[in-house]
């Protein structure tokens with residue numbers, strides 16, 4: 001079974017056994033003393049572990065998704081389990097190709113069988129990147145970047161969703177900022193969890209070139225090597241969807257894509273014209289979204305681009321749609337963030353008098369979360385500075401200040 005990439009086991013869950021994890025970490029723990037009424041300790045005292053950060057891989061499109069996992073259980077038989085084992089067991093099932101509800105059910109039932117408690121409850125808050133098709137993103141850039149869903153699973157005394165013990169569990173989660181009533185529960189609408197299954201995505205794919213059959217066969221054989229049954233209903237379309245997504249990153253000719261809009265028009269570059277920076281203002285284009293693909297790991301990274309440049313009185317800024325198209329053009333490639341930042345700056349510069357431009361790219365990298373170092377919540381900023389911005393510290397500081405305000409107003 002090949003589950004290793006670059007020496008890192010990305011799907012260890014297919015080989016780990018829950019029994020091995022739980023068995024050595026069941027500890028005797030008394031309940032209440034004889035004449036006491038109530039529940040506590042190893043006999044009925046609710047235990048909750050909140051905010052476990054996990055990740056898994058979507059069985060419909062093979063992209064990673066993030067999970068905040070909250071586990072509750074009610075011990076019985078005068079024994080409790082080592083707290084870390086709740087997370088370790090959840091991870092066994094997360095490190096497989098998954099779908100949120102199946103993941104929740106599998107973890108819940110494994111813990112129920114392994115610990116033999118009075119009951120187990122599980123809440124998963126899952127976040128899936130929405131990676132738009134290259135064609136649709138050029139047409140409409142206000143695309144949602146993330147899809148979120150929340151799933152529950154319960155066994156034993158949590159079998160009944162109306163049981164009082166669920167209220168106790170939810171109350172303690174609410175305490176941590178999760179208001180269950182306000183979260184969209186799956187099943188309450190016909191919305192797909194994985195964006196590659198959405199009606200819009202199917203519509204776009206029907207218009208695009210059919211995917212390469214040899215590539216589809218290769219992805220199917222990867223699924224088989226994981227020990228998955230590639231004829232399983234949920235997996236039959238997966239290789240095709242993954243290949244279609246991958247083909248977004250084929251090299252395309254910049255001029256064709258941008259329809260020749262890069263030539264002239266604006267505050268055009270003229271090296272002989274003297275620039276008087278005192279009469280010029282800094283124009284900022286902030287929070288332009290982009291989607292890209294890490295060339296080291298073939299995993300998405302996503303974020304926003306901020307661009308600043310000088311503009312003379314009487315000149316209009318570069319059309320925002322053109323700037324956004326340049327950003328998308330360099331995004332939809334196998335990339336590294338530093339190169340993306342430089343390429344955007346170098347493409348914008350010739351459109352400006354003197355070519356003075358500053359670009360900041362802020363992104364979160366799936367490869368930092370879903371493999372290797374597993375740094376949840378981390379983000380990366382990169383800067384490219386061309387011309388006057390590299391010597392005019394005040395202008396640079398002014399631009400960074402605008403970026404900081406825009407970031408604060410995005411609530412990040």
Ligand SMILES: Nc1nc2c(ncn2[C@@H]2O[C@H](COP(=O)(O)OP(=O)(O)OP(=O)(O)O)[C@@H](O)[C@H]2O)c(=O)[nH]1
Pocket residue numbers: 024025080081082083084085088
């Ligand atoms: N139930 C309970 N478990 C605890 C508490 N404090 C620590 N533990 C757990 O005690 C267990 C000890 O398990 P071991 O397998 O011997 O220790 P370990 O190898 O450090 O375990 P890992 O943390 O899973 O790496 C771990 O699961 C700890 O999380 C506690 O207050 N209550």
Ligand SMILES: [Zn+2]
Pocket residue numbers: 058059060061062063128194195196
């Ligand atoms: Zn998916």
